[in-house]
Amino acid sequence: MNEPSEVCRQVLDRLSDYLDGELAPEAAAEVQRHLQMCISCLAFAQALRRTIDRCRHYRPEARPRPLSPSSRAQLLRAWQTALAGRRNSNRQCGEGYCAEDTTR
Numbered sequence: 001m002n003e004p005s006e007v008c009r010q011v012l013d014r015l016s017d018y019l020d021g022e023l024a025p026e027a028a029a030e031v032q033r034h035l036q037m038c039i040s041c042l043a044f045a046q047a048l049r050r051t052i053d054r055c056r057h058y059r060p061e062a063r064p065r066p067l068s069p070s071s072r073a074q075l076l077r078a079w080q081t082a083l084a085g086r087r088n089s090n091r092q093c094g095e096g097y098c099a100e101d102t103t104r
């Protein structure tokens, strides 16, 4: 594989815009010409296109189910306990979110 030339670098800089169809026609034609001559850039362009495509079509298999009422109550209690602990404590973590004693 050849060292990427300055032209390659310019092409790679514009590749994402090229694949999105956001380049001006003249610039797009330049990129296209280079991809026909340069196997390294072509391979990279194809890999990038596949990656973009997968990202666009990615769908999580299932959404998480909503919390059950008992889990929700448990979470609420934990939150209230944490809040109460924070009010009663002079020691706080650096961010101020944490009711735990962080000096241990």
Ligand SMILES: [Zn+2]
Binding pocket: 005, 007, 008, 009, 011, 034, 038, 039, 040, 041, 042
């Ligand atoms: Zn190239």
